[in-house]
Amino acid sequence: MAILIIAEHDNTVLKDATHKTVTAAKAMGGDIDVLVAGKDVEGVSAEAAKIEGVRKVVACDHISLKRQLAESMESVVVDLMDRYDAVLAPDTTTHTNYMPRVAARLDVQQISSVTGVENADTFVRPIYAGNAMAHVQSSDPKKVVTVRTTAFDTTGEGGDADVEAISDPSGPFKAEFVSEELTESDRPELTDANIVISGGRGIGSSENFAIIEALADKLGAAVGASRAAVDAGYVPNDYQVGQTGKSVAPDLYIAIGISGAIQHLAGMKDSRVIVAINKDEDAPIFQIADYGLVADLFKAVPEFTEAV
Amino acid sequence: MKVLVPVKRVLDYNVKARVKSDQSGVDLSNVKMSMNPFDEISVEEAVRMQESGTASETIVVSIGPARARETIRTALAMGMDRGIHVQTDEDLEPLAVAKILKAIVDAEGPEIVILGKQAIDNDYGATGPMLAALLDWPQGTFANTIEKNGASLSVKREVDGGLQTVKLELPAVVTTDLRLNEPRYASLPNIMRAKKKPIDAKTPGDYGVDTAPRLKVLKVTEPPARKAGIKVENVAMLVDKLKNEAGVI
Numbered sequence A: 001m002a003i004l005i006i007a008e009h010d011n012t013v014l015k016d017a018t019h020k021t022v023t024a025a026k027a028m029g030g031d032i033d034v035l036v037a038g039k040d041v042e043g044v045s046a047e048a049a050k051i052e053g054v055r056k057v058v059a060c061d062h063i064s065l066k067r068q069l070a071e072s073m074e075s076v077v078v079d080l081m082d083r084y085d086a087v088l089a090p091d092t093t094t095h096t097n098y099m100p101r102v103a104a105r106l107d108v109q110q111i112s113s114v115t116g117v118e119n120a121d122t123f124v125r126p127i128y129a130g131n132a133m134a135h136v137q138s139s140d141p142k143k144v145v146t147v148r149t150t151a152f153d154t155t156g157e158g159g160d161a162d163v164e165a166i167s168d169p170s171g172p173f174k175a176e177f178v179s180e181e182l183t184e185s186d187r188p189e190l191t192d193a194n195i196v197i198s199g200g201r202g203i204g205s206s207e208n209f210a211i212i213e214a215l216a217d218k219l220g221a222a223v224g225a226s227r228a229a230v231d232a233g234y235v236p237n238d239y240q241v242g243q244t245g246k247s248v249a250p251d252l253y254i255a256i257g258i259s260g261a262i263q264h265l266a267g268m269k270d271s272r273v274i275v276a277i278n279k280d281e282d283a284p285i286f287q288i289a290d291y292g293l294v295a296d297l298f299k300a301v302p303e304f305t306e307a308v
Numbered sequence B: 001m002k003v004l005v006p007v008k009r010v011l012d013y014n015v016k017a018r019v020k021s022d023q024s025g026v027d028l029s030n031v032k033m034s035m036n037p038f039d040e041i042s043v044e045e046a047v048r049m050q051e052s053g054t055a056s057e058t059i060v061v062s063i064g065p066a067r068a069r070e071t072i073r074t075a076l077a078m079g080m081d082r083g084i085h086v087q088t089d090e091d092l093e094p095l096a097v098a099k100i101l102k103a104i105v106d107a108e109g110p111e112i113v114i115l116g117k118q119a120i121d122n123d124y125g126a127t128g129p130m131l132a133a134l135l136d137w138p139q140g141t142f143a144n145t146i147e148k149n150g151a152s153l154s155v156k157r158e159v160d161g162g163l164q165t166v167k168l169e170l171p172a173v174v175t176t177d178l179r180l181n182e183p184r185y186a187s188l189p190n191i192m193r194a195k196k197k198p199i200d201a202k203t204p205g206d207y208g209v210d211t212a213p214r215l216k217v218l219k220v221t222e223p224p225a226r227k228a229g230i231k232v233e234n235v236a237m238l239v240d241k242l243k244n245e246a247g248v249i
């Protein structure tokens, strides 16, 4: 059995989501290669070659892959798949964009956002906002799988794999990159952070989010949000934690002014320790919080920041 | 320009799914069902395209049980022109849905297909890109803003790092994200009017698509439960617990 993992990177840095996806692949058993597709990715390929247990790195370095748009990624991955029995990628927006295209081209059903790998063809995945876990067995000849990386430990380094360059994707493609507006932040990435502090509608305004940020900076935490806070324009869309936003599982998750709708819980209930600060003692968030504080956030959060 | 919008009938987003005790699935008897929320956003976008003169005809399709017709009626009451109901009692996998949709696209010739980014029941998030690949069309997933400029479509997408804009050659597939628009409520006169709009009745067999599932559901289980927590009196106690009991700060 040969498994292809698709690396998560920004052309400069290899992301830990890749190492976690390797862990998921190890539970399937077989040889593991990593595809690094991007532009000027020698450094990323060299990092991927060090992941423990990787047989080979396959590198595709081409301008059409700089933003890893769906159409060009599909072409690269599909062309590689006669060599592999399975392809796995983290379930970030980069990969969830093109992986179903790969699955359709191979005529297989994608297995989305798996949180468990039982063997080479049986997987566990959350459905209905994580209120149920489906254990599914694939009868397809090849498996196309996206991985909820927060559910897997990282794989260490120590490998020394060769890097094989492969030929360019066969364009032209009918989509082109125009522009991007990336959220700038010196804080840790939401999906990687040990501590995440999220604010909800209760924060009330984009200016008020400063009190969340002050606490986050004191604790070295990432900042997240509920959908309501994003919809209201308090913070950018990529802060959203939940069923239809990002999944996080830090050591400590602090939900502030968030009621605890099922869609929000879906993205954070696997955190190790959960704290909720809410003025409504009946807020559903308290049902899953390890430590709940019924208080006005405008008083409690600055006090918290002061105390740590 | 024709616009096609596939909509799925799902467990209402306000209802918490319950796992059946025999672990065969989620209990859907006597629970409220609604249009997948992302599909409401797609319908709204299609109706706005028609109102602004960008779209000439809007067609809604749902693949599902007899009651999926109600979901089609909802889309018609929001302003879409006509419906196609592909009746099946199976909850088809995205690959089968995408194949049926491809056959419908081949027959109807829309220039844009707008799907939801994910159905909130099975959380696959796969049908839109699958359809795009089967058609060999470009795609703009997780759309925050859609703009048609001549023969191309500009889609601003909600991605993990922020926002990204892509330009797509038409025809194209778009999937909707939460901030694209706020779906309207159907007015009473429009609900009445929708009753007269046509809905074609079809079956998967009409499209010659093999819908056999590729994934066998061995069982559906409850997620691991969290143990009950405690309420703390004040911030000092909270900080103490986090430092000395949980050891997380």
Ligand SMILES: Cc1cc2nc3c(=O)[nH]c(=O)nc-3n(C[C@H](O)[C@H](O)[C@H](O)COP(=O)(O)OP(=O)(O)OC[C@H]3O[C@@H](n4cnc5c(N)ncnc54)[C@H](O)[C@@H]3O)c2cc1C
Residues within 6 Å of the ligand: A199, A200, A201, A202, A203, A225, A226, A227, A228, A229, A240, A241, A242, A243, A244, A245, A246, A256, A257, A258, A259, A260, A261, A262, A263, A264, A267, A277, A278, A279, A280, A283, A295, A296, A297, A298, B013, B037, B038, B120
């Ligand atoms: C298709 C779909 C997808 C969705 N996806 C997501 C998702 O991915 N993530 C997500 O988060 N939501 C998602 N939602 C939305 C979800 O259903 C809820 O509407 C949302 O999570 C509510 O956000 P909130 O808790 O911030 O707001 P509210 O529910 O309004 O809660 C605000 C809370 O703040 C508290 N509060 C107010 N003022 C104070 C104060 N001064 N001090 C202390 N507490 C205060 C209130 O008591 C209340 O509990 C989705 C919904 C749909 C339909």
Ligand SMILES: Nc1ncnc2c1ncn2[C@@H]1O[C@H](COP(=O)(O)O)[C@@H](O)[C@H]1O
Residues within 6 Å of the ligand: B006, B007, B008, B009, B036, B038, B039, B061, B062, B063, B064, B092, B094, B097, B114, B115, B116, B117, B118, B119, B120, B122, B123, B124, B125, B126, B127, B128
């Ligand atoms: N049975 C169905 N009938 C019509 N459209 C569907 C169906 N299933 C999925 N879709 C469409 O595909 C989108 C994504 O669904 P999924 O890939 O299942 O998460 C939905 O938002 C719908 O637009």
